[in-house]
Amino acid sequence: MNYKEIKISDIEGFSIGNAQDYSAMTGVTALVFDRPNVCGIDISGGGPAARESYLFTPLAAQQSVTALLLSGGSAYGLAAATGAMQYLEERNMGFHLGNIVVPIVPQSCIFDLGIGSYKIRPDAKMGYDACADSVNNSPKSGSFGGGTGATVGKIYGMEQAQKSGIGYAALQVGELKMGAVVIVNALGDVFDFENGKKLAGLLNKSRTEFLDIEDEMYAMAKSVPSGMNTTIGAVITNGDFTQQQMSKLATMTRSALARSINPVGTGADGDTVYAISVGGVKADLNMAGLLACRTLSMAIKDAVMSSAMPDDEYLEMVKRVR
Numbered sequence: 001m002n003y004k005e006i007k008i009s010d011i012e013g014f015s016i017g018n019a020q021d022y023s024a025m026t027g028v029t030a031l032v033f034d035r036p037n038v039c040g041i042d043i044s045g046g047g048p049a050a051r052e053s054y055l056f057t058p059l060a061a062q063q064s065v066t067a068l069l070l071s072g073g074s075a076y077g078l079a080a081a082t083g084a085m086q087y088l089e090e091r092n093m094g095f096h097l098g099n100i101v102v103p104i105v106p107q108s109c110i111f112d113l114g115i116g117s118y119k120i121r122p123d124a125k126m127g128y129d130a131c132a133d134s135v136n137n138s139p140k141s142g143s144f145g146g147g148t149g150a151t152v153g154k155i156y157g158m159e160q161a162q163k164s165g166i167g168y169a170a171l172q173v174g175e176l177k178m179g180a181v182v183i184v185n186a187l188g189d190v191f192d193f194e195n196g197k198k199l200a201g202l203l204n205k206s207r208t209e210f211l212d213i214e215d216e217m218y219a220m221a222k223s224v225p226s227g228m229n230t231t232i233g234a235v236i237t238n239g240d241f242t243q244q245q246m247s248k249l250a251t252m253t254r255s256a257l258a259r260s261i262n263p264v265g266t267g268a269d270g271d272t273v274y275a276i277s278v279g280g281v282k283a284d285l286n287m288a289g290l291l292a293c294r295t296l297s298m299a300i301k302d303a304v305m306s307s308a309m310p311d312d313e314y315l316e317m318v319k320r321v322r
Contacts, residue, residue, distance in 0.1 A: 003291065008170040008179040009137050011236055013037065013278030016181065017134030018145030018166075019126045025116025025317055026072035028080045029145030029166060029181065030130035031234065031276075032088075036064045038277040039106075040246030042254050048230065048270035049075040049109040056106065056274070058244045065276060066094045066103040067131060070146040070166075070183055070232050072112035073121035080127030081105045087131040108232040108272045110185040112149030114158045115317050139181070141167050141306035146232075150185040152304065153201035154228060155213060155220070158318045162200045164190070167303025169295050175238075176283045178291045180299040182233030186261045187268045189213045190304045193259040193297040200304040207311050214262060230270035231257055233299065235292040238279025245285050250275035252289030256296035 008016070013035050020027030041056040055063050066088050071077040085103045088094055094103035113121075130145065139145075147166025154161045164186075170179040184190060189201030189210070202213045235253050250273045257264045257271055265271050275292065 003171045003173045006170045015134040015137035016139040019129035020148040024120035025149035027145045027148035028071040028130040031068040032134040040250045040275045042250035042273045044265040044271045052106040062243045069107035071122045074111045076121035077109040080122040083124030083127030110230045111228045147183045163309040165307030167299040169298035177238045178295045179236045180295040182299045184303040187229040188263045234274035239283040240280045246275045253292040256293045260300040
């Protein structure tokens, strides 16, 4: 292999923090950037809950990200950005206009209101705390931050779904580094991208074995529940690319979702991938896109493998909602 695994914290230019509430099973993950960067975005799901996303399309003027938030709470969770902006303003981080500083804080949210407590969502304090935790820069995979309430395989409701979470991966080819963070909260089943083995997803009513979600969807006499699912993530590289190129890289990276999740990009999902350049390493965009796909695929696998939970604990969390 011509690539090597590294830690995501080995990529300079940003740090990661988490805050979560385990009684409510929700949380926030903050990527805080300490230098100018270039961001692109790809939205392939039909129901994203997002903030400031237009800024990172090729149609907008190039703008640096001050922090990126990935959270729970569905659209309610967008309130976390208020706290993140306060944290960043206090440190004079953001877009400067004379004496005024405006932090640029895009955000994407998953729907995690079907587990824990739907009455408690990420708020300004949790957004602030996630940014404050970024000084530690010690991200953990599983039920942490925005992945605290993530689940997969939900076409028949939460009782036949499985716990998922947040995952990380990072690879290096020569001087080019690529990191990925992802919260897997998909409608569909999740597979090992290297061998096709099912890792998590839809279970039968007794929770003793997997059902094939594709077969079940073909047999359903009604549409699947909408707006309750989303896989959101970001790839971060020290490669030197333009905003247009980063949007293309984000689009290429979407292939990682198709490698690992079935179905994906549905109208019931809000699948979103950010791609952010924090460095000046010259690299071929196509090679970087290929590396980003592998890195995000690895992070998706990490998210579900690190989040396994005994059935009794999982079902107890689901019952709390009622």
